Structures are given as C-alpha cells and as structure tokens.
Amino acid sequence: IIIVDRETFGILDVNATALGCYGYSKDEFLKMSFADLGTKFDQEVLEGLETISSNQSEFYSRKLYRKKDRTSFYVNLHVSAVMFMGRDCLIVVTPDVSESVEKETQLIQASKMATLGTMASGIAHEISxxxxxxxxxxxxxxxxxxxxxxxxxxxxYTAAGQIGKNVQRAAQTIKHMKDFVRKSDVKGDKIDINDPIRDIFKILGQQLKVHGIGVDLDLAEDLPPVFADHNRLEQVFMNLVTNARDALDENGQRGEKDSKMLRISSFLEDGLVVVTVSDNGTGMTEDVKDKVFEPFFTTKKPGEGTGLGMSISYGIVAGYNGTITVDSEAERGTTFRLTFPAAS
Incomplete structure (x- = not known):
C-alpha cells in the first residue's frame, strides 16, 4: 500500500509489504514521486490520478513497474481518493501479478501453436x-x-522477375508465421485495428477459399488507433475466424443451401473502435452462448479443440480495456462484437 499526495504525487507513506516488494527503504520512498516507480511515463494513469474524485476508486490492469534493483514486474493498480492526516491523498494498492501474466502468455503461446497445427494445409499452399x-x-x-x-x-527478364516476385511472396509468408508465433508483448502500443484483421488472411485466406467460404471485409479507413499488441489481437481474430469457419462447415455438412459467408466490419461508434465478426453458420443455443468464454468449454469433438481459444481472447481484449460480446441464434449464425477505447 502506497499513500500519495494528490497534488504533488509525492509518496507520503508505505506499508511493510511495499518495502519488501520494491526494495526501497522508507526514507527512500518518502523522497520519491509515485511516477518514479513506473518503467515509463503512463499518460492513462496520470490523467486518472488527476481527475479521480473524492471517495471514488479506479483500477488499472497490468502496469509495468520497477524495483530498486531495476527488475521490472507487472502490477494491478487499485486507486482510491481519501483524506489522510488532513491532506487530499490517494491510496494506491499495487499487487504483483507477474506470475498470472506469465501464465497467460504461456496459454496464448500454446493456443497459437494449436492454431498453426489446424492451419497447416493452408500454410503449405501459401508456400508451395x-x-x-x-x-x-x-x-x-x-x-x-x-x-x-x-x-x-x-x-x-520475365522469368527472372517471376522468380524474384515469388521468392518475396514465400519470404513474406514465412516472416508472417515467425511474427505470429513469437512471444507477444503484454504492454502493447498504438495500432490500427485493421492491420491484425488483414494479416490473418495471409494465413487463412487460401484455406477459407478451399472451404468455399466467402469473405466480406468492410473495414473503415482513418480509424483512430487503439492501444494493444498487434500479435495478440491477431490471435483473437484468428480464434474468431477459425470458429466461424468450423460453424460454416458444420452448416454445409447439414446440407444448408445458403452460401457460406464470413463478414468482418470495423467502424467508430460513440468514441469507441468497434469490430464485428459475423457468420451465417450453425449459431449457438442459449446454453452454449452463456458458456462460450469459459476456459476449457468446447462443442468440438475430443482432440479437435482445447476449449481455451475464446477464454484467452476474452482475457486479451479485457486486458486492453476492451469488451467482447456474442449475439447468436441456433441455425441463424453468430456475431462477435469487440470494442476498444480510442488511444489518446
């Protein structure tokens, strides 16, 4: 627990747990600003601390802070505005969540490798x-x-040109695969939401064609950036598109005559960047819809799914202050809606 002066952000007091966690002595703490504990200037946190009203609380997820020995670790920030010894202050609780962040990263990596396994034929085509x-x-x-x-x-000249052009194409496919499987960054940066959406079709585009699935991309241009990691959002959209593919294939096996369509739209709504991923596949029952984001829940046959894809996607989106909801009806199709705050 750290008590911070509301006006100057100077540290007024800390408890014993903070001393042990950060490695500073109490005298060293009292000479520091709260901002000194962060690894870099965090505009979101600073603005939140400046605007928080009395008796109000704020929460900031997975911020990177630094100990005295310069070791970095992730914390959640729980901030409350209070009066302390007659002064307008903030009480900040910073529990260490590094272990949970690392476990989440490992789950994401496992999910990526499982996805690559199912995408093998499409990747082989893109290279062959x-x-x-x-x-x-x-x-x-x-x-x-x-x-x-x-x-x-x-x-x-024409033959040489074709060789060079296709070497570049194969190299780009391989590079994208390497980028996709690399360990992603929890911290994130300002990105264009349309970029990870377009990138998944470098891997899945050919496979969707083979499955007879039409793709309708309606991506708004000049959207404000969102604060997230490109690689992690690509994993989210990869999970959504592969689930849509499976639902559309299942509809085809049932003899449905409607053409199989996947539609992805991005747009700005009420200051939020919104993405919808829709299909006209089998849809979900109410029972399935209520459990779709639960870990290890899957409707696939044993050995065909881990049941982690949607729960991981939910965690990734929530980690960047976004939301993901589902609207679905059995035999009618499914729409996932994602919203993200525009990055300042």
Missing amino acids: QPLNVIQVASDFLAKTVKQNAEINRDDV
Whole structure:
C-alpha cells in the first residue's frame, strides 16, 4: 500500500509489504514521486490520478513497474481518493501479478501453436504456390541454356522477375508465421485495428477459399488507433475466424443451401473502435452462448479443440480495456462484437 499526495504525487507513506516488494527503504520512498516507480511515463494513469474524485476508486490492469534493483514486474493498480492526516491523498494498492501474466502468455503461446497445427494445409499452399512458379521459371531458363537456343532477353527478364516476385511472396509468408508465433508483448502500443484483421488472411485466406467460404471485409479507413499488441489481437481474430469457419462447415455438412459467408466490419461508434465478426453458420443455443468464454468449454469433438481459444481472447481484449460480446441464434449464425477505447 502506497499513500500519495494528490497534488504533488509525492509518496507520503508505505506499508511493510511495499518495502519488501520494491526494495526501497522508507526514507527512500518518502523522497520519491509515485511516477518514479513506473518503467515509463503512463499518460492513462496520470490523467486518472488527476481527475479521480473524492471517495471514488479506479483500477488499472497490468502496469509495468520497477524495483530498486531495476527488475521490472507487472502490477494491478487499485486507486482510491481519501483524506489522510488532513491532506487530499490517494491510496494506491499495487499487487504483483507477474506470475498470472506469465501464465497467460504461456496459454496464448500454446493456443497459437494449436492454431498453426489446424492451419497447416493452408500454410503449405501459401508456400508451395510460389515455389511452383519458381520451379517453372527456373526449368525454362535451364532448358533454354541446355538446348543452346537463342535467348530472348524479354523472356529471360520475365522469368527472372517471376522468380524474384515469388521468392518475396514465400519470404513474406514465412516472416508472417515467425511474427505470429513469437512471444507477444503484454504492454502493447498504438495500432490500427485493421492491420491484425488483414494479416490473418495471409494465413487463412487460401484455406477459407478451399472451404468455399466467402469473405466480406468492410473495414473503415482513418480509424483512430487503439492501444494493444498487434500479435495478440491477431490471435483473437484468428480464434474468431477459425470458429466461424468450423460453424460454416458444420452448416454445409447439414446440407444448408445458403452460401457460406464470413463478414468482418470495423467502424467508430460513440468514441469507441468497434469490430464485428459475423457468420451465417450453425449459431449457438442459449446454453452454449452463456458458456462460450469459459476456459476449457468446447462443442468440438475430443482432440479437435482445447476449449481455451475464446477464454484467452476474452482475457486479451479485457486486458486492453476492451469488451467482447456474442449475439447468436441456433441455425441463424453468430456475431462477435469487440470494442476498444480510442488511444489518446
């Protein structure tokens, strides 16, 4: 527990737990500003501390703070405005949540690897297609040289161009895969919400075509940025799209005649950046809808799903002060709605 002067943000008092957690002596604490404990200037927290009203409380999730020995760790901030010894003060409780953050990161990594396993055929196509073009172009060049045929400069230039273009395409696919599986950043940054949406189709685009699923992207341009991690949001949209694919496939197996459609929209509404992911698949019963964000809940057959994808997605979105809700009706389809505050 840390007691902070409301006007100067100077530290007025701390309890024994804070001394042990941060490693400073009480005298050292009393010479510091509360802002000195953070790893960097946090505009969101500063503005919240300045505007919090009397007898009001605020909560800030997973902020990176630093101990005296310069070790960084994650804390949740619970802030309350009170009077202390006749002064307008803030009581700040900073429990260490580093262990839970690390466990969440491990779950996200496990979910990514499970996703890659199911996407293997689509990834193979994305790499084999440019390799086929390279093979044809190189065979043409080798055959021309072997037969001592007259070399047409335009033909050679075209073949070389195709080789270079498809090497770049394969390299970009591989790079994107490496970026996707890397350990993502909890802290995040200002990003365009449309970027992770577009990026998932670098992996899933071909697979959705093979499954006969039409894709309608209606992404608003010039949206304000949101504060999140690109890699983590890509995992969220990957989970939503793969679930939609499975629901659409199940509808196809039941002989539904409507074309299978996946629609993703992004737009600004009441100052929030909103994304909707909709499909006209099997939909959910009320019972399934009530449990969809619970850990280990799945409607898939044993061995086909971990039941972690949606609970992980919920945690990721909530960690960036966002919301995710579901609207679904059995046999009619499903829409997930995500909202994020615009980054200042």
